[in-house]
Amino acid sequence: MDQATKSAETLRRQIAATEEELSRLREQLAVIENEEVQNLKGLSLEEGPVTRKWPLELEEYKRYGRQMIVPNIGIQGQLRLKAASVLIVGAGGLGCPAAAYIAGAGVGTIGIVDGDVVETSNLHRQILHSTAKVGMKKVDSAISFLTSLNPNLRYIAHTEHLTPQNAREIVEKYDLVLDCTDHPTSRYLISDICVLLHKPLISASALRTDGQLIILNSPPLPAGDASGGPCYRCVFPKPPPAESVVSCGDGGILGPVVGTMGVLQALEAVKLITAGKLRAAEGEKAAEASMLLFSANSNPPFRSVRLRARRPKCFACSAEGGLTLESLSSGSLDYVLFCGVTAPVKILRPEERIEASEYEKIMEERKGKEHLLVDVREKVQFDICSIKGSINVPFSTVQGSRALAPQGEKPPWIPESLAPDAPIYFVCRLGNDSQVVARKLKESGLDKEGRYIGDIKDGLKAWKEQVDSSWPEY
Structure with a gap:
């Protein structure tokens, strides 16, 4: 009985769909017939009966001629395109x-x-x-x-x-x-x-x-x-x-x-x-x-x-x-x-993030020393533009669980000369990937000696808005 009910419902849907399509076709026909009537009304009696020798306008033969002579197109195909x-x-x-x-x-x-x-x-x-x-x-x-x-x-x-x-x-x-x-x-x-x-x-x-x-x-x-x-x-x-x-x-x-x-x-x-x-x-x-x-x-x-x-x-x-x-x-x-809705990334606490303008002050005070800025965009983007003094560690290289150094050890991309308590900042295009990498580094224990690890909030978009209006937008 269930199968019969389903079959009947399917047939009802098909009938409803066919009736809807038939109604639409009737409307289209009515429009075309009305246009024909209007065209006939616009002709004077001196012009005589309306005759049309060719199904397309002469200009259309010139315009579409190269495709009409293609096999399987022809005049019938062109008329279908026009309709x-x-x-x-x-x-x-x-x-x-x-x-x-x-x-x-x-x-x-x-x-x-x-x-x-x-x-x-x-x-x-x-x-x-x-x-x-x-x-x-x-x-x-x-x-x-x-x-x-x-x-x-x-x-x-x-x-x-x-x-x-x-x-x-x-x-x-x-x-x-x-x-x-x-x-x-x-x-x-x-x-x-x-x-x-x-x-x-x-x-x-x-x-x-x-x-x-x-x-x-x-x-x-x-x-x-x-x-x-x-x-x-x-x-x-x-x-x-x-x-x-x-x-x-x-x-x-x-x-x-x-x-x-x-x-x-x-x-x-x-x-x-x-x-x-x-x-x-x-x-x-x-x-x-x-x-x-x-x-x-x-x-x-x-x-x-x-x-x-x-x-x-x-x-x-x-x-x-x-x-x-x-x-x-x-x-x-x-x-x-x-x-699915991709919510804004909120991995770091507010105190673990700094504004772009605040980082600019840090650059001025430290003269580019005693801290590290890591740009986690892919190299092709880093080559387009980068903040002076930053190093590039692409996000794709640190996504895996073992991409960073073992627990408590320093990753190879951190300079040996960097002091154990020197802060490390991360930056990306919009401030999302930078949070992910900063959290990974913190989880590896590199902040246990009091080292500050955070990111630039809203990334390089904020850098353009707050620091350098000439920054390339791509």
């Missing part, structure tokens, strides 16, 4: 190249979602923005560029971040979604709303010199239908530990790497659209899913990892899943809580 609508979530390093090539290909409607503004640090990789647009909304900057590239398309600006509350209203207007964001919370949200609204999803990410790409929910069958493509929760049932999530600002990113992944997203979008796979065909089953991995420093740089089909007990896309539009929009699904 399609694509939503790009994120106008950054992934979204910029993806949007440029999707607009260039002639996708009829392009929506862009992003609540951020253009910053100087974006410009080495976010190719739709420019120095003159710093401070401008990223969405407005991107659409300005895209309009100059291809003015024949319809661009829709969503100048806010995607949230559980606005996700349905935004996503339901589009045929295909590209996840061009950079955090697990947004990736789970985007995947969930795509499952609920039956939209295929192309997701990518990039960090340092590596990237990955996945096509999800394709074909976009209702939850409970095992023939549908896996969702993000199928691939990653649990989010990574919050402390392991590294942003581009902390870990770095090479522009061509994120550009490569964005271009691949555009390529997969064009392939899905021109092949007519934005909606599931009757009886269609998902092709074997895979994840494309890219590493700029590997040879070959690309490799593919096979993925499983939809997980039988997936929270989002299985028959047993508890995901609904109501639970998502009501806020009962806390994506930040699900992915």
Whole structure:
């Protein structure tokens, strides 16, 4: 009886989803028919009956001709591109190249979602923005560029971040979604709303010199239908530990790497659209899913990892899943809580930390002697800029339990000439890693002779604010 109940519930969901899709298609048809009527009204009787010899405008044949003669594209593929609508979530390093090539290909409607503004640090990789647009909304900057590239398309600006509350209203207007964001919370949200609204999803990410790409929910069958493509929760049932999530600002990113992944997203979008796979065909089953991995420093740089089909007990896309539009929009699904919140690091007591301005006074009083300043950033960052007199001991070399000297012994990087009671200060970029290393050193017993061990509060960010305004910000 339980199995019959589950099957009936699955069928009800499929019927509801089909009715919703039918309603949306009727609305689109009504809009197109209204436009045709308006066009007819605008013609004078002298112009005679309306005839159209070619399905595209003559300018479009010139613009898209080179791609229309590609096998498997043709005029039918171009017409599908023109009729399609694509939503790009994120106008950054992934979204910029993806949007440029999707607009260039002639996708009829392009929506862009992003609540951020253009910053100087974006410009080495976010190719739709420019120095003159710093401070401008990223969405407005991107659409300005895209309009100059291809003015024949319809661009829709969503100048806010995607949230559980606005996700349905935004996503339901589009045929295909590209996840061009950079955090697990947004990736789970985007995947969930795509499952609920039956939209295929192309997701990518990039960090340092590596990237990955996945096509999800394709074909976009209702939850409970095992023939549908896996969702993000199928691939990653649990989010990574919050402390392991590294942003581009902390870990770095090479522009061509994120550009490569964005271009691949555009390529997969064009392939899905021109092949007519934005909606599931009757009886269609998902092709074997895979994840494309890219590493700029590997040879070959690309490799593919096979993925499983939809997980039988997936929270989002299985028959047993508890995901609904109501639970998502009501806020009962806390994506930040699900992915974990990285609280500010508070390892040292207030008396074990000093302000940057206070350390500057110590430098002046001691003239750089009788104390040690240890910069725990990685060497590549230390080489960019460093405080005079500091030494570099990268955080990665002192993370392990045995990275420091045995209990009570002095680590090799502490100069022999340093007095046993001379203070040791640690500094990093933001004042987090420095606390970790200071605590490790204290636990090893190096402060038992009265030696002060602490760190510079808020790190080199505070140094720029309190001491040296010319300090490079990277």
